[in-house]
């Protein structure tokens with residue numbers, strides 16, 4: 001059986017042109033367009049993401065502003081920074097990078113976002129709208145997973161999807177989006193019993209657990225479709241949550257780097273452009 005490598009690059013290229021047109025039209029109409037990226041401390045994956053986002057904003061003519069708070073910042077300080085951006089007419093969208101350091105209540109930060117500037121669907125208003133299938137958008141990384149599956153024409157209806165991870169930015173929203181496509185969805189997390197056994201039942205595996213090489217070939221059904229959301233910064237470079245040998249067992253898989261990450265960046269630009 002031949003394995004399909006689901007590269008993110010053609011998916012990203014297909015979206016970029018439309019985004020560029022929207023941004024150019026907004027600029028002609030005199031609108032200022034900028035994405036604000038809020039980091040607290042130095043989460044390595046967030047820094048990789050930010051670096052890539054800054055590059056793509058520049059290539060599309062979107063402005064950017066980095067708001068960097070120290071790793072000891074309090075919830076109140078982060079919320080204050082977010083509120084300032086809410087009221088700033090130059091800022092079209094705000095992305096607070098998650099996870100935040102332990103002392104910061106990430107959910108309270110999400111709740112402080114003006115829903116219309118909440119690029120990653122972190123506010124209760126946007127998260128709730130997604131839950132009932134009425135969201136303006138979902139978080140960018142889950143949208144990227146779905147865009148890849150759609151681009152490569154992976155059948156979803158009636159399939160059993162197993163999502164590894166239950167974060168508010170990836171695990172939960174991707175589970176909802178798969179459910180909207182009529183998948184039967186199982187969400188696994190740190191308290192799940194018999195996790196390998198559940199993953200072995202999956203037609204589609206979405207790994208978003210943040211542990212390098214966590215999904216090994218013995219956990220994957222032959223012919224399964226494997227989407228690797230993991231961005232783990234190791235001394236050997238960036239690796240996913242899925243061991244590379246899984247590619248030999250899967251019918252289709254996303255590479256890391258060059259898979260979901262590339263499309264997440266474009267989805268973020270799409271969210272900014274939709275806000276113009």
Ligand SMILES: Nc1nc2c(c(=O)[nH]1)N[C@@H](CN(C=O)c1ccc(C(=O)N[C@@H](CCC(=O)O)C(=O)O)cc1)CN2
Pocket residue numbers: 045046048049052053095096097098099120140141169229231238256257258259260261262264265
């Ligand atoms: N509010 C959010 N915060 C964070 C998110 C998020 O989705 N929302 N994601 C993580 C990091 N992340 C995905 O989960 C991520 C990291 C890196 C990239 C990326 O651009 N990857 C490229 C390039 C890699 C490279 O430089 O070699 C790729 O994979 O090819 C996208 C997403 C942090 N916080």
